[in-house]
Amino acid sequence: MPPVIQVSAIRKTYGSTVAVDDISFEVNDGEIFGLIGPNGAGKTTTMECIEGLRTPDRGAISVLGLDPFNDVYKLQERIGVQLQQAQLQKRIKVWEAVDLWASLYQRNAIDGDRLLEQLGLIDKRNAWFMTLSGGQKQRLFIALALINDPQLVFLDELTTGLDPQARRAIWDLVRGIRERGKTVFLTTHLMEEAERLCDRVAIIEHGRIIDIDRPDNLVKRHCPERTVVLATDDGSALERFRAIPRVEAITCSGSQFTIRGSGDDLVTEVIHCLSENRIRVTDFRTILPNLEDVFLKLTGHSIRD
Amino acid sequence: MLRGLWKLTWIEIKIFLREPLGAIGTIGIPVLVFLVAGRMVGRRALTSPAARSFTGVGLPVLASVLILIGAVLSLVTIISIYREGGILKRLRATPLRPQTILGAHVMVKLLLSAATLVLMVAAGKRYYPVGIHVPLVGFTMALLVSTCSILSIGFLIASLVPTARFAQPIGAVIMYPMMAVSGLFAPVESLPLAVQAVAKVLPLTYAVSLLEGIWKGDAWWAHARDLTALAVAFIVCTALSAKVFRWE
Numbered sequence: 001m002p003p004v005i006q007v008s009a010i011r012k013t014y015g016s017t018v019a020v021d022d023i024s025f026e027v028n029d030g031e032i033f034g035l036i037g038p039n040g041a042g043k044t045t046t047m048e049c050i051e052g053l054r055t056p057d058r059g060a061i062s063v064l065g066l067d068p069f070n071d072v073y074k075l076q077e078r079i080g081v082q083l084q085q086a087q088l089q090k091r092i093k094v095w096e097a098v099d100l101w102a103s104l105y106q107r108n109a110i111d112g113d114r115l116l117e118q119l120g121l122i123d124k125r126n127a128w129f130m131t132l133s134g135g136q137k138q139r140l141f142i143a144l145a146l147i148n149d150p151q152l153v154f155l156d157e158l159t160t161g162l163d164p165q166a167r168r169a170i171w172d173l174v175r176g177i178r179e180r181g182k183t184v185f186l187t188t189h190l191m192e193e194a195e196r197l198c199d200r201v202a203i204i205e206h207g208r209i210i211d212i213d214r215p216d217n218l219v220k221r222h223c224p225e226r227t228v229v230l231a232t233d234d235g236s237a238l239e240r241f242r243a244i245p246r247v248e249a250i251t252c253s254g255s256q257f258t259i260r261g262s263g264d265d266l267v268t269e270v271i272h273c274l275s276e277n278r279i280r281v282t283d284f285r286t287i288l289p290n291l292e293d294v295f296l297k298l299t300g301h302s303i304r305d
Numbered sequence: 306m307l308r309g310l311w312k313l314t315w316i317e318i319k320i321f322l323r324e325p326l327g328a329i330g331t332i333g334i335p336v337l338v339f340l341v342a343g344r345m346v347g348r349r350a351l352t353s354p355a356a357r358s359f360t361g362v363g364l365p366v367l368a369s370v371l372i373l374i375g376a377v378l379s380l381v382t383i384i385s386i387y388r389e390g391g392i393l394k395r396l397r398a399t400p401l402r403p404q405t406i407l408g409a410h411v412m413v414k415l416l417l418s419a420a421t422l423v424l425m426v427a428a429g430k431r432y433y434p435v436g437i438h439v440p441l442v443g444f445t446m447a448l449l450v451s452t453c454s455i456l457s458i459g460f461l462i463a464s465l466v467p468t469a470r471f472a473q474p475i476g477a478v479i480m481y482p483m484m485a486v487s488g489l490f491a492p493v494e495s496l497p498l499a500v501q502a503v504a505k506v507l508p509l510t511y512a513v514s515l516l517e518g519i520w521k522g523d524a525w526w527a528h529a530r531d532l533t534a535l536a537v538a539f540i541v542c543t544a545l546s547a548k549v550f551r552w553e
Contacts, residue, residue, distance in 0.1 A: 053398060073400050081398040087390035089316075091323040096316050103312045104399045128323075 010059030080145030135166030347434025
């Protein structure tokens with residue numbers, strides 16, 4: 001199966017600002033692909049070039065075998081779009097929006113009421129858009145993005161501004177989209193979201209892609225460090241821990257020890273050491289690096305800065 | 306995409322009517338001005354020729370221009386609010402053509418203008434002091450042609466205003482002075498020469514001349530000059546807006 005999205009060396013500038021600088025990547029059929037990076041990194045610009053809403057200065061894009069610039073209306077028929085910080089008319093009713101969107105596509109739209117039911121919006125059918133909560137608005141935008149039964153769905157900063165509970169509910173919905181055999185292309189600046197949802201991510205900063213891979217592979221490749229935190233009153237503990245191979249640093253405060261090292265084997269080695277020397281511990285946990293650490297390592301700063 | 310156009314037009318009409326202030330302002334004010342001023346001046350209409358001419362032609366045309374200006378200002382405001390809220394952009398990310406999205410708003414304004422005019426004439430038949438004998442179909446056409454032409458200025462203004470907050474005031478600052486010199490309050494020929502020159506390049510002047518003529522029962526061909534001017538304004542402003550219109 002050819003890639004659903006193929007982006008080759010696109011560049012987009014606004015005046016003297018380079019928003020997207022020579023970006024290339026591919027998105028495969030049936031995956032959730034995430035473009036992750038801080039605000040202003042070029043995520044939305046890249047996405048909107050692929051959706052046909054913007055034209056790159058140079059480079060080539062192919063989406064579902066179509067050119068987003070020349071075949072924009074054909075493309076719009078087959079994709080679903082949720083835009084960052086979009087609004088609808090304040091006083092449009094939920095069912096009117098779904099009904100309007102359903103009428104805009106030539107292909108058979110899916111049943112609007114069933115969709116609203118699946119998204120938990122059926123009770124809000126007659127509510128004005130302005131009266132919906134943030135989570136309800138985002139669910140309505142998901143409904144509008146799915147109404148034409150698209151093969152490919154774009155979600156731009158879908159959960160920004162939502163509380164954790166609403167965010168989790170939306171994540172389940174996005175996984176549901178993938179289960180229906182659709183491809184999802186999303187952007188986020190939330191590393192947790194990327195880690196939990198995406199099959200593959202591209203890390204973007206200053207308009208350039210730094211790395212692309214599965215989230216766990218990125219962590220494995222860039223952050224092999226492992227940390228074990230444990231508590232013990234055993235006087236010989238420090239001595240014993242120092243003898244563990246691949247341990248790079250040990251700090252201890254009171255009865256709590258923090259052991260740092262690298263490689264997947266570190267945790268096993270620590271457990272082995274504990275059992276072999278019959279060291280009694282009252283607390284034991286491991287700290288694994290995540291995408292947040294990968295980002296810090298690759299860019300030298302935290303994504304929130 | 307005719308289906309999308311009708312659906313969008315119908316939804317936008319419903320949304321417009323749900324906003325009480327906007328609906329009352331654009332539909333109610335022209336009708337109210339027409340009836341209240343008509344009754345105030347109407348008593349003297351039997352004795353004073355000036356008052357008769359005012360209630361017979363001047364006031365109906367004034368009220369119609371208020372309908373027209375209300376439509377334009379409302380369009381400017383709605384377009385800039387929709388742009389700022391990302392609504393225009395969201396609609397663009399569908400198979401809808403850009404001209405369909407904007408065309409629906411023109412349709413809404415034309416339909417509401419026609420409805421307001423009909424309401425005005427219907428209320429006038431009962432409460433207006435002077436009999437209304439007007440070629441209603443022809444006059445409605447004249448109002449719609451004028452509105453269409455001036456709405457293109459509205460699109461130009463909507464393209465240029467920086468934020469939604471400034472849309473209404475900037476629109477008003479442009480539209481109301483146009484009204485002052487358009488011949489509504491004093492014949493253009495009686496204005497100072499410099500003002501006349503300004504009036505002659507403003508399309509509203511030609512709209513007023515067309516509306517007055519058709520109300521009085523003139524033939525359309527007698528107003529070829531007005532129609533040409535309105536068409537030119539429409540073409541120029543539409544072409545300019547197509548160049549400078551911002552979707553976001």
